[in-house]
Amino acid sequence: LPLHSLNSDHQMDSLSRALLFDFHGVSMTHYFTNNWENVQNFQARPDDILIATYPKAGTTWVSYILDLLYFSKMSCQRQTTVPIYDRVPFLEIAVPALVSGKDMADHLPTSPRLIKTHFPVQFVPKSFWEQNCRIVYVARNAKDSVVSYYHFDCMNKVQPDPGDWSSFLQRFIQGKMVFGSWYDHVNGWWKKKQTSSRIHYMFYEDMVENTGQEIDKLCSFLGVSPTPEEKNSISVRSQFDSMKKDQMANNSTNAVMDFNVSPFMRKGKVGDWKNHFTVAQNQDFDEDYKKKMKDSQLQFRTEI
Template identity: 65%
Template sequence: MEGIDLASTMTRPDLIEFEGISMVHYFTDNWEKVQTFQARPDDILISTYPKAGTTWVSYILDLLYFGNKEPELQTSQPIYMRVPFLEMTIPQLPTGVELADRLSTSPRLIKTHLPVQLIPKSFWEQNCRVVYVARNAKDNAVSYFHFERMNFIQPDPVDWNNFLQMFMDGKKVFGPWYDHVCGYWEKKQTIHYMFFEDMVEDTGREVARLCSFLGLSIPTEVREKITKDVHFDNMKQNTMTNYSTIPIMDFKISPFMRKGKVGDWKNHFTATQNDQFDEHYKQKMKNITLQLRTEI
């Protein structure tokens, strides 16, 4: 993938309505093959709303399963090859489905941003393990805004004020944040539902919980090493995890891995925006038991 500078030649896509949510064609062009994707019983699906900790959890799982078995992959293959993005379709690059079908690892680790109702049926039919990560809406919005600025397969966010209004209206790629986190929350008895804020607060504890869900018995010292390897600063410097080798993003605008913090929303929301957002959030989440922390 290196050596192809697609960002300079790409025109940003328009937002389209697709299957009841906002999308761009880069995630719908291969739709039939995405929907008929054949999952295997030992596949692990990592799902999140965009910019909620997908790469973080992908890397943790990759190290838990293959850190000792295939250590050379950690330094030779970027994470987006080892954990394919199922619905991704970019010109000149293999599709996410093709990359997933090519994986020789077992289990296959596959990531998606699709809301729960659009997950290919075979994942449920095969009783695959699903790991979902939720991030509080305010920090998620800030991170998504900076991501849209530098990622040319996303629509232009224009400015923060415009972006935030569209985020509240649910007019973002992969649909409303509210529906996404709540849709998976309804399946919390059968999937592993994680919180970005918990991971920041105590990564080691969350790695241990993940191992418990997956039925993995990993020695404490190995878990501790993984916890260190997946520290945000280490991943930001690691070219195999920081997406610097993917040709659709402009790191001069913003890095793919920006801050990884809880509470950065306070540097972006005005007092008025915060009041409006809180009121809107209360309405959207009033019948939901899901609680997310905006600071730790």
């Protein structure tokens, strides 16, 4: 049962904005913890590929690229009739009246199965580690992340109420976001990568700057070798503007999103934070950022 099978107004009305609560030390909402036991017991297969990100870091983008890398030759129909959120299910999501992400992942017909998660590293079901699955992690700079997350929460009817921009920014700094602190997330995954050759850690800014080069790196990590023509075609098809127009990629068929408020794929740029942060907010943010990141080797670019 695909996610977009939910379209009756009655069911839509029954979806309410979630409230944040502390879950094993991470801010979460019930839409991502309701199915906790089942998700933790998920049986990964050795060829599964997990796409992991903090929200709004290019998850759909990388999902789309991987889907094209593996399945663009499978059937043209797949690309034109199956939305990306059905091709790459969201493991932990459990919204009433919709098929859970875990059930969708269990029934994926493809091999490899492409599965996405926003879990911090400590929440990943253990079978992914036991099966030695490959994991692609994408990180995006904090300033663009918080701006993108704000617009997303405005238009996504199952996310907590974002409030105004300045209070949202404060909550982000405090880590009071669904899936917790950005700082903990990017650093937790980075630390795990140091001891695991099965994690490919990518940066959103690098993808924007040189998509082709990042696709090359992905290919060598995954051990796939598309022809130069195929690679070029994927690079062209996965550009932001063409994905934004693609109904199967842009989430416009997703029942929980209100496109009257904002598109799901808004700008896809690096540096849009400059249109949102005041000078004072930027100074406060930078001071706090330095403290929180002082022991981290991670280097992010906030402009390119």
